[in-house]
Amino acid sequence: MRPAFSVIFLTTLIGVGQGLFLALYAAELGARLSWLPRQTANFYVAGSVIALVFLAVGLFASFFHLGRPERAWRTAAMWRTSWLSREVIVLPAFMAIVFAYGVFHFLGYRGTIALGTLGVIVCVALFVCTAMIYACIRFLQEWASPLTIANFILLGAASGYTLAAAYALVEAPVLIEVYAKWAIVFTLLALCSRIATLARNARIRPRSTLQTAIGVKHPRIEQKAQGFMGGSFNTREFFHGRTPDVVRGVKWGFLVLAFPVPVALLAAGVFWDVPMLILTAFVIQYAGLLAERWFFFAQARHPQNLYYQAMS
Amino acid sequence: MTQLALVIDLNVCVGCHACVTSCKEWNTSGLAGSLVDERPYDRDPTGTFFNRVQTFEVGEFPNTQTVHFPKSCLHCEDPPCVPVCPTGASFKRPEDGLVLVDYDKCIGCKYCAWACPYGVRELDEDRKVMGKCTLCVDRIDNEALPEAERKPACVLACPTNARLFGDIHDTESVVSRAIRENGGYQLMPEWGTQPANHYLPRRKTELRIHRDELDRADNPLKIDGLLPKPPVKDPSLDDVTSW
Numbered sequence: 368m369r370p371a372f373s374v375i376f377l378t379t380l381i382g383v384g385q386g387l388f389l390a391l392y393a394a395e396l397g398a399r400l401s402w403l404p405r406q407t408a409n410f411y412v413a414g415s416v417i418a419l420v421f422l423a424v425g426l427f428a429s430f431f432h433l434g435r436p437e438r439a440w441r442t443a444a445m446w447r448t449s450w451l452s453r454e455v456i457v458l459p460a461f462m463a464i465v466f467a468y469g470v471f472h473f474l475g476y477r478g479t480i481a482l483g484t485l486g487v488i489v490c491v492a493l494f495v496c497t498a499m500i501y502a503c504i505r506f507l508q509e510w511a512s513p514l515t516i517a518n519f520i521l522l523g524a525a526s527g528y529t530l531a532a533a534y535a536l537v538e539a540p541v542l543i544e545v546y547a548k549w550a551i552v553f554t555l556l557a558l559c560s561r562i563a564t565l566a567r568n569a570r571i572r573p574r575s576t577l578q579t580a581i582g583v584k585h586p587r588i589e590q591k592a593q594g595f596m597g598g599s600f601n602t603r604e605f606f607h608g609r610t611p612d613v614v615r616g617v618k619w620g621f622l623v624l625a626f627p628v629p630v631a632l633l634a635a636g637v638f639w640d641v642p643m644l645i646l647t648a649f650v651i652q653y654a655g656l657l658a659e660r661w662f663f664f665a666q667a668r669h670p671q672n673l674y675y676q677a678m679s
Numbered sequence: 680m681t682q683l684a685l686v687i688d689l690n691v692c693v694g695c696h697a698c699v700t701s702c703k704e705w706n707t708s709g710l711a712g713s714l715v716d717e718r719p720y721d722r723d724p725t726g727t728f729f730n731r732v733q734t735f736e737v738g739e740f741p742n743t744q745t746v747h748f749p750k751s752c753l754h755c756e757d758p759p760c761v762p763v764c765p766t767g768a769s770f771k772r773p774e775d776g777l778v779l780v781d782y783d784k785c786i787g788c789k790y791c792a793w794a795c796p797y798g799v800r801e802l803d804e805d806r807k808v809m810g811k812c813t814l815c816v817d818r819i820d821n822e823a824l825p826e827a828e829r830k831p832a833c834v835l836a837c838p839t840n841a842r843l844f845g846d847i848h849d850t851e852s853v854v855s856r857a858i859r860e861n862g863g864y865q866l867m868p869e870w871g872t873q874p875a876n877h878y879l880p881r882r883k884t885e886l887r888i889h890r891d892e893l894d895r896a897d898n899p900l901k902i903d904g905l906l907p908k909p910p911v912k913d914p915s916l917d918d919v920t921s922w
Contacts, residue, residue: 368793432788432789433786433787433788434785434786434787434788434789434802434806434807434808435785435786435787435807435808436786438766438784438785438786439786441765441766441767441768441784441786442765442766442786442788443765444765444766444767445762445764445765445766445767448761448762448763449762449763449764449765449790450763451763451765451788451790452765452766455765500790503763504759504763504793504794505759505870506759506796506867506870507793574869574870575796575867575869575870577735579866579867579868579869580866580867581735581746581748581866581878582864582865582866582878582880583735583737583746583880583881585737585738587737587738587739588735588736588737589735589736590733590734590735590736591734591735591736591745592733592734593731593733594696594699594728594731594732594733594734594750595726595728595731597723597724597725597726598723598724598725599725599726599727599728599801600727600792600800600801600802600804601798601801603725604789604792604793604802605798669793669796669798670796670797670798670867671795671796671797671798672798674733674750674797674798675798
C-alpha cells in the first residue's frame with residue numbers, strides 16, 4: 368500500500384494523546400490509592416490540554432486523507448458495519464471526555480475518577496477501532512491479525528508515557544521516574560509485539576496468486592499488458608513506489624529509533640537526572656513511530672497488485 | 680432475488696478493447712460522468728476507467744496461450760467494499776444486486792478501494808469521489824431506450840459476443856446456462872466474496888463430424904433403401920441427381 372501521511376500522522380498523534388491520557392489517569396488513580404504522591408489540579412488540566420492538542424492535530428491531519436472533507440460529518444452513519452465509522456464516532460467522544468476531565472479538575476468537581484474510568488474505556492475502544500480499520504481487511508494478510516491491535520495499543524501507550532515523563536519534568540518532577548519506568552515497560556512490550564508481527568509477516572504465504580486472480584490453472588503465467596500505458600488510481604494507491612532497500616532501511620530505522628534508543632535515553636535521563644534526555648527520548652520515539660507506521664502501510668501487499676504487474 | 684451480472688467468455692475475447700472504449704464513452708457522458716482524464720496528451724497521463732482489458736501469457740514458449748482478460752467490478756454477492764464504507768455511499772442494491780456508489784454521499788476516503796481485492800474501484804481525481812462499474816445502471820433502467828439496448832454498453836459493443844449479461848439467480852437465463860454448461864468460474868474464490876460476474880474458461884473448440892453426416896444419411900430416399908444406393912462419390916446435390 369502507499370503510505371498516506373495524513374493517516375500516518377493521525378494514527379501516531381492520537382496514539383500519543385491516548386497514551387498521555389492513560390498516564391494522567393494512572394497518576395490520579397495511584398494518588399487516590401495512596402501509591403503515588405498527590406498532584407495539583409493544574410497537573411491534570413495542563414496534561415489534558417496537551418493530550419487534546421495531540422488528538423486535535425491528529426483529527427485535523429485525517430481530513431487531508433479525504434477527497435471531500437466537507438462531507439466528513441456523514442461518516443458517523445454506518446457504525447453498525449464500518450470500523451472507520453466507529454472510529455469517527457469514538458474519537459470525538461474521547462476528545463470530549465478528555466476535555467471534560469480537564470474541566471472537572473479545573474473547576475475542582477468531584478467524580479474525576481469515574482470520568483477518567485469512562486475515558487480509559489473509550490480510549491481502549493478508540494485503539495481497537497483504529498486498529499480494526501486495518502485488521503478487518505482479511506485479504507491484507509499483513510494487517511489481518513490481533514497483533515495489529517496489540518501494536519496500536521502498546522505503541523500508543525509507550526509514546527504517551529514517554530511524553531508523560533517529559534511533561535512531568537515541568538509539572539510533577541516526582542512522577543518522572545515512575546512514568547519513565549512504565550514508558551520503558553510499554554516500549555519493551557511494544558517491541559515484543561512488533562517483532563512478533565514482523566516474524567509473522569515474514570512467513571506469510573499470499574493466499575491470492577495470479578492463478579486465482581485470473582482463474583487459469585497453470586504454474587507459469589505472466590502479465591503482458593495491464594490494459595493501459597498511463598497511470599491510474601490502481602497503479603498509484605497500492606504501491607509504495609520505493610526500492611526494497613528503502614523499505615528495509617525504514618524497518619531498521621524504526622526498530623532502532625522507536626524502541627532501544629528511547630529506552631536507553633529514558634533510563635539514562637532518570638539515572639543521571641538529565642531532563643533533556645527524557646524530552647529527546649519522546650522526540651526520537653515519535654520519529655521512530657512515524658517510520659513504523661510508514662512501514663506498516665508499505666509492507667501490506669494488496670492482492671489487486673497481481674493485476675498491475677506489467678505496463679505493456 | 681435478482682443478481683445481475685456479466686459472464687465473460689475468455690475463449691472468445693480477442694482483446695480488442697471495444698468494451699473499454701464503449702464503457703468510457705457511455706459513462707463519461709452519462710449520469711455517472713465525467714470520468715476524468717488528466718494530462719491525456721501530455722507526459723505521464725492518467726485516467727479513470729471502469730473496465731480494463733489485460734493480457735496474460737500462459738505457458739512457456741512455444742506452448743503458450745495469450746489470454747485477454749477484461750476486468751471490471753464483479754458485483755460480489757458478499758461485497759467486502761460495502762460494509763467498510765463509513766457513510767453508506769457504497770451500497771448493494773437489493774432489487775438487482777448491483778454494487779453502486781452514491782456520488783453525493785461519498786467522501787473519497789478510499790477505504791472501499793482498499794477493501795476490494797480485485798482493484799476495480801478507481802477514485803475520480805477530479806470529483807474526488809470513488810467510481811466504479813455500475814453495469815450501466817442508467818441504461819438497464821432507462822425506459823426511453825428500446826428494450827434490446829437496455830444492457831451495459833460493454834455488452835452491446837463486444838464484437839465477438841464474449842460478454843453476456845443477465846440474472847445469474849434465474850436458472851434459465853442465458854448467463855446461468857453459460858456458467859452451467861461451460862464451466863463458469865469466479866475470481867479469487869479464496870476470499871468468499873462470491874463475485875456475481877463469472878468467467879468462462881479457455882476451452883478446446885472441436886468440430887464433431889459423424890459418419891452419417893458425410894454419407895448424407897439425412898436423405899430419406901437413401902435411408903429407407905427403397906432405391907439402389909448410389910456410390911458416395913456420385914453427385915448428390917438433390918434427390919433427383921442422386922438416383
